[in-house]
């Protein structure tokens with residue numbers, strides 16, 4: 380199937396883009412890399428009469444860094460992060476995550492801002508920005524706004540963005556140099572959206588742990604964080620402890636998990652924790 | 667604004683101007699308006715790599731690219747990678763190794779393999795597989811494809827190959 384008729388605009392400033400979105404109302408949509416929007420238009424899962432291409436807005440393609448944090452413009456692509464063109468605040472976590480998003484042709488076009496705005500629960504950047512304690516920034520008819528990444532998503536495909544808002548960038552604090560991380564996602568076919576995902580970051584006596592690819596926003600695992608902060612090494616007895624902590628975290632979240640989802644999430648979490656402690660998880664061939 | 671619009675861009679080294687509808691994808695424009703049949707639409711969802719072309723020196727899935735967006739850009743398709751007299755070394759390697767059966771997926775694989783060799787001139791098997799995971803071959807010629815990429819890498823290293831960079835600066 381093919382997209383229906385639409386009008387195309389390419390503004391050069393954020394203010395101009397917001398104006399075009401306000402004029403178009405419900406029928407207007409932002410297009411960034413088009414890697415999620417064009418397939419949805421092709422399948423007519425989404426209808427838009429007006430596309431506002433933010434790819435012509437220079438400031439949204441930029442990034443900047445100081446010794447405390449890195450700011451990444453919404454239109455920076457997965458590939459630019461993967462190849463290290465953008466300063467990395469995350470001791471290698473972000474380039475690694477970027478290299479596992481979809482396929483190279485998709486990474487060449489898809490943007491971090493597009494990924495966050497769409498908020499597919501399995502989007503890698505949702506979990507990554509939440510785990511890194513990033514701040515998401517956007518602008519709309521009412522001015523500039525921002526929030527912590529772990530408060531940005533309300534539910535699957537539902538974020539704090541209003542219909543005429545433009546996500547402008549992400550501010551990511553630098554991890555301490557000795558911070559370690561581990562992440563694992565479960566896909567049946569390499570490059571597809573994950574069925575389950577976990578991410579763990581440990582710095583000194585503090586840890587952050589998240590599950591992604593759930594039925595909504597990434598889930599923060601507070602019990603797991605407390606437990607993992609005391610781990611210095613991986614020992615076989617840890618498996619049972621992590622399983623208990625994870626079950627307590629899921630109960631606290633109030634979210635529904637089938638047995639399969641629970642098993643998949645636990646596998647991802649165990650592998651992420653092991654990886655953060657210096658163990659490489661089992662690597663499937665060719666990935 | 668929902669009418670056809672004329673866009674101008676460079677296609678395989680030559681300037682072209684084409685009238686396109688705002689909802690038209692790049693693959694539709696290339697195959698239906700410009701009669702270039704090498705890149706082909708198969709899944710239309712970014713899953714198979716059969717429609718891979720270069721826009722401004724980077725591989726893209728042309729089924730996920732609105733045609734209007736190439737206004738002013740440099741587009742290269744499989745038809746544009748030979749030098750007029752000789753096939754590209756990656757094309758030659760695919761033929762020599764027999765890295766296909768029906769050939770439907772081959773243009774996409776060749777475009778992606780060329781970009782892979784620009785990034786990893788001497789790729790490992792893992793690097794080849796990782797770079798090409800977005801390309802599907804229903805005939806499952808994967809072992810031969812990996813061999814062809816390695817042969818092309820050796821040919822390029824021996825200096826018999828034009829790099830993508832040269833072609834773009836031309």
Ligand SMILES: Cc1cc2nc3c(=O)[nH]c(=O)nc-3n(C[C@H](O)[C@H](O)[C@H](O)COP(=O)(O)OP(=O)(O)OC[C@H]3O[C@@H](n4cnc5c(N)ncnc54)[C@H](O)[C@@H]3O)c2cc1C
Nearest residue numbers: 409411412413414415416481489490493496502503546712
């Ligand atoms: C085959 C395939 C596999 C994929 N696998 C993965 C995967 O494993 N992991 C993963 O994370 N992603 C995956 N993706 C999605 C990919 O990462 C997309 O690039 C991303 O989700 C959307 O980014 P985009 O720039 O292409 O956005 P677009 O497709 O242009 O836009 C997506 C949505 O966000 C809105 N939007 C875009 N930018 C902004 C902005 N700045 N402000 C406000 N709204 C905006 C649009 O209106 C639209 O609704 C996959 C995509 C494909 C085609």
Ligand code: FES
Nearest residue numbers: 708709710715729
């Ligand atoms: S047709 Fe474009 S990726 Fe399959």
Ligand code: FES
Nearest residue numbers: 767769803804805
């Ligand atoms: S050769 Fe037939 S699909 Fe690859």
